[in-house]
Amino acid sequence: MNNGTILSGTNLSKKYGDLEVVKHVTISINAGEFVCLVGKSGCGKTTLLSLLSGLERPTSGQVKLDDTDITSATEDQLALFRRENVGFIFQSFNLIPTLTAWENVALPLFPIKMSGDERHRRATELLEKMELGHRMDHLPAALSGGEKQRVAIARALVNNPKVLFADEPTGNLDSSTGDAIMEILTKLHTEKGVAILMVTHEVELAKTAQRLIRMHDGEVVA
Amino acid sequence: MNLHYLMNELYYQKRRTITAIIGLSIGIALLIILNSLSMAYRQAAQVPLKEIGADITVQRPGDVPKELSGAVFPCSAVTISDEELKKIQPLPGVRGLGKAVLLWVFDPNRAWIVLGIEQQNPVGPSILRHSVTEGRFLEEGKVEALVEVAYARQFNLKIGDTITIANTTFPVVGLVDASRAAKIAVANVYLPLAEAQKLAASSSQLQSVSPFGPNDVNLLFIKADQEKITWLASALKDILGKKATIGTPDSFLKLLGSLFALSDKFNLAASIIAIFVAVLIAFKTMAGNIAERAREIGVLKAVGWTNRNVVTQLLAESVVQCFIAGILGLVIAAIAAFALSFMKVNIPIPWDMSPTPHFLPGGGDQIFKTLRLPVHIPWTLATFATLLSVLIGGLTGGLLGRNISKIKPSEVLRHE
Numbered sequence: 001m002n003n004g005t006i007l008s009g010t011n012l013s014k015k016y017g018d019l020e021v022v023k024h025v026t027i028s029i030n031a032g033e034f035v036c037l038v039g040k041s042g043c044g045k046t047t048l049l050s051l052l053s054g055l056e057r058p059t060s061g062q063v064k065l066d067d068t069d070i071t072s073a074t075e076d077q078l079a080l081f082r083r084e085n086v087g088f089i090f091q092s093f094n095l096i097p098t099l100t101a102w103e104n105v106a107l108p109l110f111p112i113k114m115s116g117d118e119r120h121r122r123a124t125e126l127l128e129k130m131e132l133g134h135r136m137d138h139l140p141a142a143l144s145g146g147e148k149q150r151v152a153i154a155r156a157l158v159n160n161p162k163v164l165f166a167d168e169p170t171g172n173l174d175s176s177t178g179d180a181i182m183e184i185l186t187k188l189h190t191e192k193g194v195a196i197l198m199v200t201h202e203v204e205l206a207k208t209a210q211r212l213i214r215m216h217d218g219e220v221v222a
Numbered sequence: 223m224n225l226h227y228l229m230n231e232l233y234y235q236k237r238r239t240i241t242a243i244i245g246l247s248i249g250i251a252l253l254i255i256l257n258s259l260s261m262a263y264r265q266a267a268q269v270p271l272k273e274i275g276a277d278i279t280v281q282r283p284g285d286v287p288k289e290l291s292g293a294v295f296p297c298s299a300v301t302i303s304d305e306e307l308k309k310i311q312p313l314p315g316v317r318g319l320g321k322a323v324l325l326w327v328f329d330p331n332r333a334w335i336v337l338g339i340e341q342q343n344p345v346g347p348s349i350l351r352h353s354v355t356e357g358r359f360l361e362e363g364k365v366e367a368l369v370e371v372a373y374a375r376q377f378n379l380k381i382g383d384t385i386t387i388a389n390t391t392f393p394v395v396g397l398v399d400a401s402r403a404a405k406i407a408v409a410n411v412y413l414p415l416a417e418a419q420k421l422a423a424s425s426s427q428l429q430s431v432s433p434f435g436p437n438d439v440n441l442l443f444i445k446a447d448q449e450k451i452t453w454l455a456s457a458l459k460d461i462l463g464k465k466a467t468i469g470t471p472d473s474f475l476k477l478l479g480s481l482f483a484l485s486d487k488f489n490l491a492a493s494i495i496a497i498f499v500a501v502l503i504a505f506k507t508m509a510g511n512i513a514e515r516a517r518e519i520g521v522l523k524a525v526g527w528t529n530r531n532v533v534t535q536l537l538a539e540s541v542v543q544c545f546i547a548g549i550l551g552l553v554i555a556a557i558a559a560f561a562l563s564f565m566k567v568n569i570p571i572p573w574d575m576s577p578t579p580h581f582l583p584g585g586g587d588q589i590f591k592t593l594r595l596p597v598h599i600p601w602t603l604a605t606f607a608t609l610l611s612v613l614i615g616g617l618t619g620g621l622l623g624r625n626i627s628k629i630k631p632s633e634v635l636r637h638e
Contacts, residue, residue, distance in 0.1 A: 047632075050632040055524060055630070055631050055632040055635070056630065056632040075528075075529060076528040076529060076530070079523055079526050079527060079528045079529070079531075080526065080528065082524065082525065082526045083525065083526020083527075084526070088524050088525065090635060094517065094520075094521045094524075094635065096227075096518055096521065097234070097518075098227075098230040098231050098233075098234040098235065099227060099230055103226065103227065103230070107521075107522070107525055108525040108526050108527075110224040110227065110527075110531075111526070111527055111528065111531040139234070155525065159526070
C-alpha cells in the first residue's frame with residue numbers, strides 16, 4: 001500500500017452466478033481524497049462501492065482499509081468495521097421512518113455503550129451543522145428530500161468515519177437541492193479531510209471530485 | 223437494544239402492532255376463559271356435596287317391600303352394615319365419616335320422609351343446624367324431632383307439638399328450611415340417628431327385604447382427600463358391591479353434561495387450538511412486519527449493527543408486543559369471567575340421592591341445585607398465560623429476527 005492510501009481494492013472481482021459484474025479491478029483512495037466513480041447504469045459502480053465498503057464480499061481479490069484486510073472478516077466483524085470506519089449516504093436516504101431526525105443520526109451509536117446524553121449531544125451537533133437544529137424531533141415523513149439527505153449525511157458522520165461512501169447522493173433530489181448537498185460534501189472533504197468515494201452517473205457532479213474513475217462493463221477504464 | 227426505537231416502532235406502526243396484539247390477546251383470553259370455565263364447572267359440581275359437608279356420598283340400591291306400610295327403605299338406599307362401615311372407616315384418604323338413616327314411613331293417615339342424623343358430626347346432614355328458622359337444632363341424647371318448614375306449614379305443625387311416627391312420639395323442637403341447605407338427603411322430619419335406627423330395626427316390612435342391625439345405616443357421607451376421591455370410589459365399590467351408588471364431584475360433573483365439564487381432553491384440545499391460532503396470528507403478523515422491514519434491517523446492518531444487535535432489537539419488540547397482548551388477553555378474560563359469573567347453572571340432583579315416593583306431591587319432580595357459576599381466574603392461570611405470551615413473543619421474535627438478520631445489506635439496499 002502506498003503512503004497516504006487509506007482504502008485499497010486489489011484485483012477485485014464479483015460474480016453473480018455466471019455474470020461477472022466487477023472484473024479484476026484494482027483501486028486505491030488516499031486519506032482525505034475525494035474520488036468519483038462514474039459510468040453508465042449497470043456498469044458495476046454500486047457493486048464496487050459495496051465491495052470496498054464491506055457491504056459485500058468479493059468473489060476474488062482483496063480489500064484493505066488502513067492496512068487491515070477485511071476480505072476474510074466474518075459478518076459481525078464486517079459490521080463492526082463499518083461502524084468504526086465508514087459512513088454511507090444512499091440515493092433514497094434510507095432513514096428509519098419511525099425514528100426522529102436526531103434518532104436517525106444516532107442510529108449507528110445505539111449498539112455502542114455510551115450515555116444517552118453523549119449520543120444526543122453528538123447527533124444534535126451534527127444536525128445543527130447541517131442546519132437542521134429546528135427539525136431534530138421531526139419524523140422523516142415531515143422532512144423535505146434535501147433535509148432527509150442532510151439527516152443521512154449527519155448519520156454517516158456520527159461515528160467519525162475515515163471514508164464516506166456516497167451512492168448517487170443527489171439522485172432523488174432536484175438540481176438546486178442536489179447542489180446544496182454537493183456543497184456539504186465538498187465542505188466535509190475540504191474542512192474535515194474525510195475521504196469520499198462517490199458513485200454517480202452525472203458527469204457534472206463528478207467534476208467536484210479530485211479524481212475521477214470511469215467504469216465500463218465491470219472494468220475500470222480510466 | 224434501544225428502548226426508544228422499540229417503543230417508536232410499536233407506536234408509529236399502529237396498525238400492525240394492534241393486529242398482532244389483538245390476535246394474540248384473543249387467543250390468550252380464550253385459553254384463560256376456557257380453563258376458568260372448566261374450573262368453574264368443576265367447582266360448581268362440588269357444591270351439592272360440599273353443602274352437606276362431604277366429598278363422597280354412598281348408598282346401596284335394593285328392593286322395596288311389596289306392601290308399603292310402616293318404615294321402609296327407599297329402593298335407592300338399603301342397609302349398609304356395621305361390618306362394612308368398619309371396613310370403610312380405615313380406608314386411606316377417609317378424613318371423616320357421617321352416617322344417616324333415610325326412611326319412608328307410611329302411617330295410616332300420613333307419609334313421612336324421615337332422616338336420622340348424627341347431631342354433632344360436621345360431616346353429613348347435621349350441617350342443617352345452620353338452616354334452623356325457628357326453635358333449635360337436635361341435641362345429643364334427647365328424643366326429639368326437627369320438621370322441615372314447608373312440611374310443617376302444610377300440616378300446621380308448630381314447635382312444642384308432638385308427632386307420632388311409626389308409633390313413636392317425638393316433640394317438635396325446631397323448624398328447618400332445607401331449601402337453604404343441601405338438596406341431598408332432604409326429608410320432612412329429622413330425628414337423632416339412634417331413633418331412626420330403632421324405627422328401621424323394628425320394622426318387619428323393612429327387615430323382610432333388607433335385614434337391618436341396630437348399628438347399621440343406609441346413607442354414608444365421606445370427607446376425603448381430594449386426590450384420593452377416585453381411588454376411594456373404586457375401593458367403596460369393592461366393599462359394597464358394584465351396584466353401590468357412589469356420588470362424587472366427578473359424577474355431578476357428568477350430570478351437568480356441559481361440554482366444558484365433560485372432558486379434560488376437550489378442554490386441553492380447545493386450549494391448544496386457541497394457543498395455536500394465537501401463535502399463528504402473532505407469527506404471521508410479525509413475519510409480515512419483519513419482511514416489510516427488510517430494507518430497514520439492511521440499513522441497520524450497513525451502519526454497523528451486528529446480527530446480535532438486530533436479533534436483540536426484534537426479539538425485544540416481539541416480547542414487549544406479546545407481553546402487552548398477554549395483559550390485554552388477561553383483561554378480556556377478566557371481563558368475560560365477570561360476565562359469565564352471572565350465568566346460573568342447574569345441577570341436577572339424582573332422585574336416588576333425595577328419594578321421595580312418586581305418589582307424594584312433588585315426588586316425581588327433578589330437583590336441581592341452582593347456583594351462579596363461580597367463574598374466576600386463578601393467579602396461577604393468569605401468570606401462566608402471561609408467561610406463555612412472553613414465551614411466544616420470545617420464540618417468534620427470536621426465530622424471525624435470526625432469519626432476517628442474515629440478509630446482506632447490499633441485497634436490500636441495492637438500487638434504490
